[in-house]
Amino acid sequence: MAKTMFEKIWEAHVVREAEGQTLLYIDLHLVHEVTSPQAFEGLRLTGRKVRRPDLTVATMDHNVPTTSRLLPIADPISRLQMDTLSENCKEFGVTLYDLHNKKQGIVHVIGPEQGLTQPGMTIVCGDSHTSTHGAFGSLAFGIGTSEVEHVLATQTLPQTRPKTMEIRVDGQLGPGVTAKDVILAIIGKIGTDGATGYAVEYTGEVIRSLSMEGRMTICNMSIEAGARAGMIAPDAKTFEYVKGRPFAPQGADWDAAIAEWSALPTDEGAAFDTLVTLHADDIAPYVSWGTSPGMVAPITANVPAPEDIEDEADRKATERALEYMGLTARTPLTELMLDKVFIGSCTNGRIEDLRAAAAVAKGHKVSDRVHAMVVPGSYIVKMQAEAEGLDVVFKEAGFDWREAGCSMCLAMNPDILQPGERCASTSNRNFEGRQGKGGRTHLVSPQMAAAAAIAGRLVDIRDWDKE
Amino acid sequence: MEKFTTLTGIVGPLDRANADTDQIIPKQFLKRIERTGFGQFLFFDWRFLDDGKTENPEFELNQPQYKGATILLAGKNFGCGSSREHAPWALEDYGFRSIIAPSYADIFYNNCFKNGMLPIVLPEETVKELMTKAQTEPGYQMTIDLPTQTITDSDGLKLSFEVDAFRKHCLLNGLDDIGLTLQHEPDITTYENKRPSWKTGAAQPVAA
Numbered sequence: 001m002a003k004t005m006f007e008k009i010w011e012a013h014v015v016r017e018a019e020g021q022t023l024l025y026i027d028l029h030l031v032h033e034v035t036s037p038q039a040f041e042g043l044r045l046t047g048r049k050v051r052r053p054d055l056t057v058a059t060m061d062h063n064v065p066t067t068s069r070l071l072p073i074a075d076p077i078s079r080l081q082m083d084t085l086s087e088n089c090k091e092f093g094v095t096l097y098d099l100h101n102k103k104q105g106i107v108h109v110i111g112p113e114q115g116l117t118q119p120g121m122t123i124v125c126g127d128s129h130t131s132t133h134g135a136f137g138s139l140a141f142g143i144g145t146s147e148v149e150h151v152l153a154t155q156t157l158p159q160t161r162p163k164t165m166e167i168r169v170d171g172q173l174g175p176g177v178t179a180k181d182v183i184l185a186i187i188g189k190i191g192t193d194g195a196t197g198y199a200v201e202y203t204g205e206v207i208r209s210l211s212m213e214g215r216m217t218i219c220n221m222s223i224e225a226g227a228r229a230g231m232i233a234p235d236a237k238t239f240e241y242v243k244g245r246p247f248a249p250q251g252a253d254w255d256a257a258i259a260e261w262s263a264l265p266t267d268e269g270a271a272f273d274t275l276v277t278l279h280a281d282d283i284a285p286y287v288s289w290g291t292s293p294g295m296v297a298p299i300t301a302n303v304p305a306p307e308d309i310e311d312e313a314d315r316k317a318t319e320r321a322l323e324y325m326g327l328t329a330r331t332p333l334t335e336l337m338l339d340k341v342f343i344g345s346c347t348n349g350r351i352e353d354l355r356a357a358a359a360v361a362k363g364h365k366v367s368d369r370v371h372a373m374v375v376p377g378s379y380i381v382k383m384q385a386e387a388e389g390l391d392v393v394f395k396e397a398g399f400d401w402r403e404a405g406c407s408m409c410l411a412m413n414p415d416i417l418q419p420g421e422r423c424a425s426t427s428n429r430n431f432e433g434r435q436g437k438g439g440r441t442h443l444v445s446p447q448m449a450a451a452a453a454i455a456g457r458l459v460d461i462r463d464w465d466k467e
Numbered sequence: 468m469e470k471f472t473t474l475t476g477i478v479g480p481l482d483r484a485n486a487d488t489d490q491i492i493p494k495q496f497l498k499r500i501e502r503t504g505f506g507q508f509l510f511f512d513w514r515f516l517d518d519g520k521t522e523n524p525e526f527e528l529n530q531p532q533y534k535g536a537t538i539l540l541a542g543k544n545f546g547c548g549s550s551r552e553h554a555p556w557a558l559e560d561y562g563f564r565s566i567i568a569p570s571y572a573d574i575f576y577n578n579c580f581k582n583g584m585l586p587i588v589l590p591e592e593t594v595k596e597l598m599t600k601a602q603t604e605p606g607y608q609m610t611i612d613l614p615t616q617t618i619t620d621s622d623g624l625k626l627s628f629e630v631d632a633f634r635k636h637c638l639l640n641g642l643d644d645i646g647l648t649l650q651h652e653p654d655i656t657t658y659e660n661k662r663p664s665w666k667t668g669a670a671q672p673v674a675a
């Protein structure tokens with residue numbers, strides 16, 4: 001029978017089935033400092049061990065300062081959380097890439113970078129953006145801390161089977177339109193709960209033509225549409241990306257892996273529970289105007305007017321969002337003046353993102369009214385960027401070039417927005433207070449963020465050359 | 468884990484859609500390494516004024532008639548956003564044992580069950596009616612009975628709700644998931660023995 005890629009991976013990982021629950025085997029468990037301390041504590045209290053330390057990797061990302069690594073960590077609670085992870089990893093025999101390790105970085109950047117992330121795997125992490133790894137044709141999803149403990153103790157997870165959704169994007173993207181714009185357009189179309197209960201597979205010409213980085217950007221934000229997981233079939237590009245990385249199979253193992261991975265893509269004629277289609281011609285550079293990732297519009301649009309909205313709940317939500325965002329209905333989005341710009345995060349903090357932003361920034365100066373920050377997704381991305389001279393481009397243009405980490409994506413470290421400040425950000429969430437209490441976030445692509453930093457306001461990247 | 472059988476309590480209304488986990492428990496409180504003590508930070512930015520201390524009188528749950536509420540009535544897509552289990556920890560620590568909403572984000576929904584909390588899904592229309600009741604009848608209470616999967620109140624309300632049989636069983640008996648899984652340890656070992664050798668130690672460096 002014809003099967004979807006999701007079904008193939010799911011079925012290959014069933015340990016047992018009973019009472020509507022499937023016990024799924026987990027191939028790779030990624031751990032970070034914020035969602036793991038209580039899980040390790042649980043193991044200690046019950047006298048349990050980590051079943052497969054060899055399938056578990058930990059890093060520090062959420063809390064880490066992005067100033068020099070030589071400075072002590074000023075916040076004692078952040079430090080305690082990081083120290084706790086170090087001690088836990090030592091006690092339970094888990095590999096840790098700490099602050100001073102050359103492999104440190106955002107957990108969803110380092111997994112692919114190290115070749116830990118491979119097609120066909122089940123991958124979990126106590127972080128909702130684990131869906132990123134689905135870009136390699138794996139089943140990857142975020143879990144809570146109790147589930148982290150469960151996986152540590154058993155290397156399995158009881159799961160109910162999600163439904164499947166195909167999101168197909170046909171055509172060819174126009175100039176200035178990126179993977180970020182595609183996923184924002186998708187979320188705008190189906191809503192922040194449009195894919196709740198589904199494992200999504202992205203298909204179509206647009207997806208196939210994206211680089212691995214672009215595919216990761218798409219899968220990363222699946223969770224913002226509520227999806228349990230987002231995935232993209234592996235192809236030659238995927239194999240090329242994985243090959244030769246530190247944890248990738250080698251020699252005869254590589255051949256065995258390729259044979260297995262090549263059989264993963266969804267069979268011709270396999271049925272999804274739901275199909276959503278978009279066309280590239282309808283996707284412009286996107287920007288979010290509100291306080292949820294579904295509140296997005298093409299950059300050419302105006303701030304929406306609540307009175308135009310029929311549905312009462314939507315209208316109320318829009319009113320609330322405009323008030324929080326300090327916006328007047330019908331203002332052109334390109335007139336919104338900015339205070340900060342953030343380029344980074346697990347959505348857009350990879351080398352290709354930095355290259356794209358640098359290409360825009362080159363030879364320009366950041367507007368006087370803006371503080372613009374570039375935070376590489378990992379130490380390796382940072383080194384690569386510096387080897388290519390991107391850091392010089394950014395610094396000459398007046399951008400603040402930082403160390404790797406999550407940084408202002410969630411503002412748990414000292415990088416934070418002040419109340420009322422408006423920020424163009426390449427991250428994934430524009431919730432109230434996400435980047436600091438009272439802070440106002442507009443989600444955009446790296447190109448759009450760089451252009452916005454220079455103009456001091458949101459701009460349409462397609463008009464950039466003409467300005 | 469604490470058992471859940473029957474719950475009678477005050478209903479606290481939170482009439483907003485898409486209440487995300489960043490609102491339920493803002494990130495500055497995620498640095499604790501314990502599971503307890505998160506209730507004081509629940510809905511922090513909504514609940515307190517800018518000084519972080521004074522209760523915001525406009526926030527629904529701060530009104531005196533909802534003090535001590537154990538049932539939270541919320542809008543659709545409750546708990547969307549991050550996977551932080553700190554969200555159900557904060558709700559539980561504040562005093563909520565059950566939530567009623569038209570829909571939830573997946574990870575949040577799962578996380579509730581792991582903490583002895585019962586998230587109930589009811590149709591949007593029904594939630595709206597209950598919202599009106601909770602907003603207009605001071606001290607409005609209801610009873611949630613898990614064994615019979617029913618919700619009742621003193622006005623003669625009677626609603627039934629769905630819950631996955633396995634999760635119900637775990638809640639009723641306060642069962643620890645990990646303990647249950649470990650009863651099937653031999654199945655896990657059998658599975659592991661079948662995995663191709665190139666997958667063992669996927670997280671061990673291939674070459675030093």
Ligand code: SF4
Pocket residue numbers: 061062106107108127129345346347405406409410427428
């Ligand atoms: S970059 Fe942001 S979304 Fe990604 S893991 Fe870090 S905090 Fe989470």
